[in-house]
Amino acid sequence: MAKTFESGDVPLADLLNQARQGVLQLPDFQRGWVWDDGHIVSLLASISRSFPIGAVMTLETGNSEVRFRPRPLAGTPTATATTDPKYLLLDGQQRTTSLYLALRSGAPVRTQDTRKKEVERWYFADIDACIDPDTDRNEAILSLPADKRRVSSRGEVLLNASTTEAQVRAGKAGLFPLDIVLDQNATLDWQYAYLQAGQSMDQQLQIWKRFQEAVISPFLHYSVPRIALDQKTTKEAVCQVFEKVNTGGVELTVFELLTATFAAEDFRLRDDWEHRQATWADEPLLADLDATTFLQIVTLLWTRSRWEERTRERVRGDRVPAVSAKRREMLSLPLNGYQSWADAVTDTLQRVVRFLHGERIFHARDLPYSTQLVPLTAILTLLGENAFTPGPRAKLRQWYWCGVFGELYGGATDTRFANDLQDVLSWIQDDGEEPRTVRESQFQAERLLGLRTRNSAAYKGLYALVMKRGGRDFRTGETIDAKAYAADSIDIRHIFPQKWCAANGIDSGFANCIVNKTAIDGQTWGYIGASAPSKYLAALEGGVPVSPQDLDAIVTSHDIDPVALRQDDFGAVFDARYERLIRHIEDATGRQVNRGDGQGSPFSVDQSGAALARGIQALIEAGESKTVEFKSTGRKNLSTGLKDRAIEWAVIKTVAGFMNGHGGTLLVGVEDNGKVIGLEEDFTVFSKKNTDAWELWLTELLIQDLGKPATANVTVRFGTIENHTVARINVAPASEPVYTRRTKTGAKGAVFLVRLNNATHELDGPDASGYQQNRWFK
Incomplete structure (x- = not known):
C-alpha cells in the first residue's frame, strides 16, 4: 500500500506565517480554541527551553472525496477566511493557536484565568529571571493584562510594561515582549532601546547576549515536528487518525465530521439537527x-x-x-x-x-x-x-x-x-x-436473581412487561399509561421494603432483585416506607381509601399473591412471582426460558406441602372476590356424573376473564360456599385418576379454547386440604386481548370475556372495543 503521509519538521515561524496567510486552516469539525492563561505560559516556557511540545498533523487539501469546510485559526486576519487553504490542521490546534495569538497576532490574547474568568493577556520574558539558571522558566514568563500593567488591590502600579521605554526599565533587568520575538526587525529596535537604557552599555550588552542565547535564539530556531497526510488519505482514515493523535483526548464524532463535509456544499448539518431535535424536545x-x-x-x-x-x-458477478x-x-x-x-x-x-x-x-x-x-x-x-x-x-x-x-x-x-x-x-x-x-x-432463569438495577436491560424490560400485562396504578387503580406514569411519579420500587427484609433475615440479593420490585407510584411508596406488607396494605386501605377487595385486585395485577402478601410471606410471594416473570419472558419472546438444572425459585421448596396448603386455605377463608373464584369441578357434572362441556366452559370463562382483566386465582375442588370437595370427583371421569392427568387435560383444554400464547399465562399447583386435592390455577394478566376459539357449546367462535367485579362477562361490539382500548392500547 502506498504511503499517504510524510513526516518532518517545520520552523515555528513558518508554521505561524502559514496560519496568518490562510495557507494553514482548521477543518470545520475541529472544536474551538479553549486554552487558558496557565497553559499558554507553560507552552511559551517550554519553547524558550527548546523542549518538545509534540507534533502537529496536517491534511493536504484537494481530494474531492474528502472535502471539509475550512475555517481560519482564531485571531488570524479577517482576509484569511476567503483564502483557500493548502493544509488543514488535524492535530495541534490548541498549541498552534496559542502560539499564534501570543507571538504573531499583535493583539492581547483573549483567554481565561484559573477561575474561568475571561481575561486579555500579553506575555513577557523577565530577562533577569530567564538568565538565572536557578529560576523556574515558567515563573520567568509573565502574563500581564491588556494595559500591560500589574496593580495592587488598592490601585497602586506594581509593574509597568505599557511602553518600550517602560519595558526596558521594568523589573531588575527589563521585560521583553514575546509578541515580537519572531519579528527580527522589531526585536532589533527593542534591543537598541534596551542597550541605551542602562548606565553601562557594555553591561547591558552582556545581559542581552545571555538573554538572546537563553530565550530569543530558541524561539527563532524552534521547529515543530509535523506529520503531513497527503491528498490520497480517506475520510475514514482522517477520522481515525484524528482520534488517535488528538492531544485533547476528545473523540471526533461522525456528526462533527459530516458537519464539516456537508458545509463544503453549503448545508449546515448542525442547524438542521437542532431544528429536528426541537420537534421531539418534550418527549421524555x-x-x-x-x-x-x-x-x-x-x-x-x-x-x-x-x-x-x-x-x-445486478449483473451476475457484480458486488x-x-x-x-x-x-x-x-x-x-x-x-x-x-x-x-x-x-x-x-x-x-x-x-x-x-x-x-x-x-x-x-x-x-x-x-x-x-x-x-x-x-x-x-x-x-x-x-x-x-x-x-x-x-x-x-x-x-x-x-x-x-x-x-x-x-x-x-x-x-x-x-x-x-x-x-x-x-x-x-x-x-x-x-x-x-x-x-x-x-x-436465550434467557437463563437464574438471571432473574441478578437483575437488581437499571444497568440491566432485562431489569428494565421486566418492569415494562408488568405494566404492559395490566399492572395497575396503586393510587388510581387504572392501567398505567404514559400520563399516569408521569403524573404519579411511578418508579421501580420494593414490594417487601429493604429494611423489613434485613430485619427478617431475607438475603439482600433476593430483597433487591427484580422479583421483589414492581411499578409503584410515589404516594403509595409514602405509605410503604419500611413497614411489613400487612401493615402498609392496611394503611393504604384507610388512607387512599380503597377496599380490601379492590386493593387485592391491584396487587394481583402486578403478579403478586395478595393473600401471601397480607401474611408477610416473602417466600410465597417471591416464588409465585418468580414463575410469573419467567412466563412473561417466554410469552414476550416466544422462546423457552433456560432453567438449567430444572429448579425453580430459591423459595420453591416453601411452596410444597404445608406452605402451599396454607396459601389455598387462606384463599378459601377470604372467599370469592374480584380476583378469586371457586369451582367444584373442572370437567364433571355432579348432577349427571358425566363429562360436561358446560362445566369446562365455566373454567374457560373464568380463566379468560382473569386474563383480560388483571389476573386472578381459580380454585377447583371448592364449592361456592367454601366447602372443599377436592378433585377426586373429577378424577372419576379420567382413565388415569391423578393430578398429572388432570393438569394435562386442563392444558389441552386451554390450548384448544384459548391458544398456546394465552395458556402461557396459567400456572397450576395442587395442595391437600382436609384430605382432598385442590387445584390452584394462577392466571396472569394477558399482554393483549384474548378471545376464546370455541363457544359454550363447543362450536368454533370468538368470544371476548372479562372479569368485572366478582363475575365474568361477555363483551362485544363497542363495549369490547372500548374496554380493550382502555386496557391495552391507550
Missing part, C-alpha cells in the same frame, strides 16, 4: 437520542435503499453494497443520501414513541437498550402504519423483546443493526424465516 422517551444515533438510522436506510437498487440492477450503519458507511453518507431519509426518520420517531408506549416504556432512562432504537426506527420507517396491524406488530414485539431478554444489544451492535433490518423486514413482508436475534435469544 427520546431525551437521549443524539445526533450520531440519528445519523446511524439515516445511514442504515440509505445503504438499504442503495442495496435494493443495486440488487434490482452488491452492504446494508450497514458502521462508521465507514456513515462517513460515506452523501448529502443527498442524508436529505432523502432525514425527514422520514424524523416523522417515524413518533411511531417509535407510539410503539414503545404500547410496550409501557415511557422514559429514556427505562429504555432497555437505546441502541435498539436504530434498527427499530429504520424498520418502522419502511413498514409505515402497516407495522401496527396485528400480524406485523406481534412479530415486531417478539423481535424487540428477544433483543432485550437475549441481552443482545449490549456489545458491538453495528452488524446486528443491519441483520435485524433485513431479517425483520423479510420476516414480516415476505413471511421469511425468524430473524437471527429471535433465534439467538
